[in-house]
Amino acid sequence: MLDSITQPHIGPDRVSLADAARLSGALMKPGDSAHLDAGAAPTLGDLAECLFFSPGDGRIWLNDQRMLLLHSASFGSLRRELIECVGAEPARRLLTRAGYASGARDAALVRQRWPAADGASLLAAGTRLHALEGVVKVEPLHFAFDAATGRYDGEFLWHHSSEADEHIAAYGVGNEPACWMELGYAMGYVTGLTGTLVIFREVECRAMGSAVCRVVGRNAQRWDDVAHDLRYLDAPATAVGAAPHPEAKGWQVRRPAERSESAADDGLVGLAAAFVAARDAMARVAPTDTTVLLTGESGVGKELFAATLHRRSRRASAPFVAVNCAALPDTLVEAELFGVERGAFTGATQTRAGRFERAAGGTLFLDEIGSLPYAAQGKLLRVLQEREVERVGGTRTFRVDVRVIAATNVELREQVKRGRFREDLFYRLNVFPIVIPPLRERRDDIALLIERFSLQFCREHGRITPGLTPRARRTLLNYAFPGNIRELRNMVERGVIAVNDGEPIDLAHLFRHEPLPAAELYSLDHGMLRAEQTDDSQAAATANLPTLDSIDAAEAQLLVDALTRAGGNVSAAARLVGLTRAQFAYRIAKRGGRS
Numbered sequence: 001m002l003d004s005i006t007q008p009h010i011g012p013d014r015v016s017l018a019d020a021a022r023l024s025g026a027l028m029k030p031g032d033s034a035h036l037d038a039g040a041a042p043t044l045g046d047l048a049e050c051l052f053f054s055p056g057d058g059r060i061w062l063n064d065q066r067m068l069l070l071h072s073a074s075f076g077s078l079r080r081e082l083i084e085c086v087g088a089e090p091a092r093r094l095l096t097r098a099g100y101a102s103g104a105r106d107a108a109l110v111r112q113r114w115p116a117a118d119g120a121s122l123l124a125a126g127t128r129l130h131a132l133e134g135v136v137k138v139e140p141l142h143f144a145f146d147a148a149t150g151r152y153d154g155e156f157l158w159h160h161s162s163e164a165d166e167h168i169a170a171y172g173v174g175n176e177p178a179c180w181m182e183l184g185y186a187m188g189y190v191t192g193l194t195g196t197l198v199i200f201r202e203v204e205c206r207a208m209g210s211a212v213c214r215v216v217g218r219n220a221q222r223w224d225d226v227a228h229d230l231r232y233l234d235a236p237a238t239a240v241g242a243a244p245h246p247e248a249k250g251w252q253v254r255r256p257a258e259r260s261e262s263a264a265d266d267g268l269v270g271l272a273a274a275f276v277a278a279r280d281a282m283a284r285v286a287p288t289d290t291t292v293l294l295t296g297e298s299g300v301g302k303e304l305f306a307a308t309l310h311r312r313s314r315r316a317s318a319p320f321v322a323v324n325c326a327a328l329p330d331t332l333v334e335a336e337l338f339g340v341e342r343g344a345f346t347g348a349t350q351t352r353a354g355r356f357e358r359a360a361g362g363t364l365f366l367d368e369i370g371s372l373p374y375a376a377q378g379k380l381l382r383v384l385q386e387r388e389v390e391r392v393g394g395t396r397t398f399r400v401d402v403r404v405i406a407a408t409n410v411e412l413r414e415q416v417k418r419g420r421f422r423e424d425l426f427y428r429l430n431v432f433p434i435v436i437p438p439l440r441e442r443r444d445d446i447a448l449l450i451e452r453f454s455l456q457f458c459r460e461h462g463r464i465t466p467g468l469t470p471r472a473r474r475t476l477l478n479y480a481f482p483g484n485i486r487e488l489r490n491m492v493e494r495g496v497i498a499v500n501d502g503e504p505i506d507l508a509h510l511f512r513h514e515p516l517p518a519a520e521l522y523s524l525d526h527g528m529l530r531a532e533q534t535d536d537s538q539a540a541a542t543a544n545l546p547t548l549d550s551i552d553a554a555e556a557q558l559l560v561d562a563l564t565r566a567g568g569n570v571s572a573a574a575r576l577v578g579l580t581r582a583q584f585a586y587r588i589a590k591r592g593g594r595s
């Protein structure tokens, strides 16, 4: 009765389709190159229509993204100079990351522009865009994405790769593949589209003497030795502020064992521009003795930044002492920081060194500096100015050689205006400010971080899991993360511990003792595609969250809505919510049996 014979026309621009996709939280529909409809949108023609030149004002557009028309030979010389300045390995990382960013942007573009397109067409659009942008002609051998399991497989031939051309022009034919930026693009595009980290490897390359390049892609967790591939998505330590690598001259690939102090080893993983800028600023200021002020929400990793900064400084062999100013009672804060002489106050039964003295020669990290009582602020200022401390109740002063890194999750300038924070201390601390972005402003990094944390915790806890279920991954990719990286890290650890060996981590494992996030929080429109709505989603995150029951109810409503919109046609309704007809019918039947 539900399945009528009529097949209503499903137009690509109907708002209801986007709504349905949003309601279901569908990240992407399944797609298989075997069923690719060459005429389905977006075709190469549709994509070419997004490209337009605006020479009058010096702009080229791809939909709403500004593009550059760069001479391939200029790219080649930039690439060569990069290799010669920083070494082949760091240059490869930089180019892979740049390519990844382009791919992720193009994936966002096609999803925004063609929300109703089928999976195969969306995946094919990446190959067409890569060609349209003049980078490489892509011939898909096969590709398939299974939305139910999150499994992706793909194999492609790359004809006349521009990067291979430039590499051969500079270095001739060698024995390593060279299409680094293009490989980055493929990873960024497919990861951006499917929401699961997909790693591509170049198994044949023209730069190795093959006639064409051949690349193979599959989910990160399904490759052996994926750490090798993941490091190309990390920022090279030598690229920022540090001296050029000694092997910088000429073309040579560094062995993995020779790598040291990379961003990944520090735990500072990410590719988002704001995050990379913060990490680069940290690397730049580390070798100096400058006072640093870290600003960012709770859970963004301020202490990790501070500890890394210390480790990369000249003080690395001296102590790193961390103090959370908010955790100390007002009456004890001065004794803690500056030390106390015996008998200074009731309870001070013995002389004790303060944190400044204990950090001698090293770094003192003052977290939540905004919580420091006003009187203690004055004393801290004097210590910073005179480089001397006087213990509470003491009469002598000690010289201290300590570098201070302060951190705050409140806007200190506001506190100054309100008279809660000393202006002179603010300027003393604010010599080199670094702003660390919240996780919701670096969504492209979530897939990468999930992979990192699950590898780490599986190793730590001796667990085996194939990873997250697609709906768990979808939820995390679109969740607002009010607790930032710390929250994501805790969730993944909780999931790894809660799941049975060999089984995938699902929502219930991640949100074990907490209410599940509201459906709006993990919908496409609110999270992935509209960065400007992050404030709203944060507000929503702290509002009352519904429980599993209401998620269940939302699904029921979604199925009913889809059926109504499709005029009772099950196949059409299934398409509306990104399910197969069989999946949709099964869900309806299951509900029918229950109510």
Ligand SMILES: [Zn+2]
Pocket (backbone or CB within 6 Å): 161, 164, 177, 178, 179, 202, 204, 205, 206, 207, 213, 214
């Ligand atoms: Zn190649």
